[in-house]
Amino acid sequence: MKAYVFPGQGAQYVGMGKDVYENDPIAKKLFEEANEILGFRITDLMFEGTEEDLKQTKVTQPAIFLHSVILAKTLGNSFQPEMTAGHSLGEFSALVAAGALSFEDGLKLVYQRALAMQKACEIKPSTMAAIVGLDDNIVEEVCDSIDDIVVAANYNCPGQLVISGTFEGIDKACELLKEKGAKRALKLPVGGAFHSPLMEPARAELADAINNTQFNIPICPVYQNADAKPQTDPANIKQNLIAQLTAPVRWTQTVQNMLADGADHFTEIGPGKVLQGLIKKIERSVTTEGISQLQ
Known part of the structure; x- marks a missing residue:
């Protein structure tokens, strides 16, 4: 088809x-x-x-x-x-x-x-970050653990998930996800936290x-x-x-x-x-x- x-x-x-x-x-x-x-x-x-x-x-x-x-x-x-x-x-x-x-x-x-x-x-400055090399559920758990707005935004393919949220929340999530073994946790050049x-x-x-x-x-x-x-x-x-x-x-x-x-x-x-x-x-x-x- x-x-x-x-x-x-x-x-x-x-x-x-x-x-x-x-x-x-x-x-x-x-x-x-x-x-x-x-x-x-x-x-x-x-x-x-x-x-x-x-x-x-x-x-x-x-x-x-x-x-x-x-x-x-x-x-x-x-x-x-x-x-x-x-x-x-x-x-x-x-x-x-x-x-x-x-x-x-x-x-x-x-x-x-x-x-x-x-x-x-x-209204609220915000951003997104690409997370590479981790299972979706690990990324979701880390986002849920942060006391700020950070969510899974784009399930692009297995091992590649984009997260979205406040600048502070994204910084914290990237730090924690690297500790969890992410190959990359890279902030994206976007204007805001889309799909959040x-x-x-x-x-x-x-x-x-x-x-x-x-x-x-x-x-x-x-x-x-x-x-x-x-x-x-x-x-x-x-x-x-x-x-x-x-x-x-x-x-x-x-x-x-x-x-x-x-x-x-x-x-x-x-x-x-x-x-x-x-x-x-x-x-x-x-x-x-x-x-x-x-x-």
Whole structure:
């Protein structure tokens, strides 16, 4: 079975999407629509901006979404997903690609999400750290033992878990996890503690927007971050999408469930190769490929 997966924040690069814009009239039209919806020329920042421009959450998230979704649309009839999933922000791309959300509504929600997350980061300075080489349960136990906000945020693959929390909490957790034998406990260059209780202000703000948006039954099951399960019911999809901001990204469990349900070929659509690498670490024998440029 063919599964399509969509990357999240961190996969961006200067020049992303330029070849698609210049060589596909449908893509160009969608990019120009996006410029109008957002009220600024995001294409200028994507194609000719600086790395600093692209690092701003309010630019990064819609840029990756646009690159992923527009690439999927250029595939035309050859895009026949039997299941989709996305990592964090990529879940919105997966939902639009599967027809659960319109292109316009998806982009509006992604932009609102980015702005809401930016605001939440400013309320309480916070960060994330990658922990490599420990079992998930050890990382969870250490996080639970700390008298501060520190939680497991991204279950990326076995032996790689990202934690999220206050600066003090993350520092303490990294220290303790190294003592427990972590190969690496590295703070990440991110703007805040995504997928943690510190994103509650953003979750509340985005909940209103999601509840006021039309969701449809997708053409195939979408495996969502919050519960790692296949969803087709619009009401369930909405609830999982709202929960996503403060809940962990269960990527390991998502891929394992997709494999159990018959996935044998994963195609990552969008910038970078991060998800292909994670999928191979979860199941070495599975076939993976990427589409990051016009086919």
